[in-house]
Amino acid sequence: NAGVTQTPKFQVLKTGQSMTLQCAQDMNHEYMSWYRQDPGMGLRLIHYSVGAGITDQGEVPNGYNVSRSTTEDFPLRLLSAAPSQTSVYFCASSRQQGTYTDTQYFGPGTRLTVL
Amino acid sequence: AQSVTQPDIHITVSEGASLELRCNYSYGATPYLFWYVQSPGQGLQLLLKYFSGDTLVQGIKGFEAEFKRSQSSFNLRKPSVHWSDAAEYFCAVGARGDYKLSFGAGTTVTVRA
Numbered sequence: 001n002a003g004v005t006q007t008p009k010f011q012v013l014k015t016g017q018s019m020t021l022q023c024a025q026d027m028n029h030e031y032m033s034w035y036r037q038d039p040g041m042g043l044r045l046i047h048y049s050v051g052a053g054i055t056d057q058g059e060v061p062n063g064y065n066v067s068r069s070t071t072e073d074f075p076l077r078l079l080s081a082a083p084s085q086t087s088v089y090f091c092a093s094s095r096q097q098g099t100y101t102d103t104q105y106f107g108p109g110t111r112l113t114v115l
Numbered sequence: 116a117q118s119v120t121q122p123d124i125h126i127t128v129s130e131g132a133s134l135e136l137r138c139n140y141s142y143g144a145t146p147y148l149f150w151y152v153q154s155p156g157q158g159l160q161l162l163l164k165y166f167s168g169d170t171l172v173q174g175i176k177g178f179e180a181e182f183k184r185s186q187s188s189f190n191l192r193k194p195s196v197h198w199s200d201a202a203e204y205f206c207a208v209g210a211r212g213d214y215k216l217s218f219g220a221g222t223t224v225t226v227r228a
Contacts, residue, residue, distance in 0.1 A: 031214055042205060042220040050214055058215065090158060104216060106158035
């Protein structure tokens, strides 16, 4: 198994540009999520999904869109990039155990810089 | 909603010395607790987790953590650190009925020779 994969690893954007960060997992996990990591703030949840066709907002959803058309993929779209979105982005997936999630498996991250 | 506090931003420890990282959580019912480690430039890896049962949990790489309900704490310990333990450590809490995890701000561990 490849686990959780993310592309690209690095990206530089100009303010106002749009792009999609890709995330895929091959573990048949129902739950997938996107976090951003900023110095001194730990990981903050952007969006999450409990299954194909179901998404919901996390702690910091503004400026980001997601969709979940398949179990494997969970792309994150930046509609109009802003310097405040400069961060490291992590995708994670896990099984669901009834009404809570089990261990989350993280991808290697995408380092995004917005100029 | 649940939340996590890691009081120590940065800890420096000598190789071979013991290590303890503090984690305090806020949640009304029994939480699900996790410790993750992030090596430089890498994603997060699970060290250990607590769902129920024995309050002393053993994890990978020689780490253990103890759940203390009365203190709302889940501190991580290692008896003797190795240079490879230099990393950032995150405590996280989840809850029944909520799929989301809340992470602490992290503690950076530096190991000196």
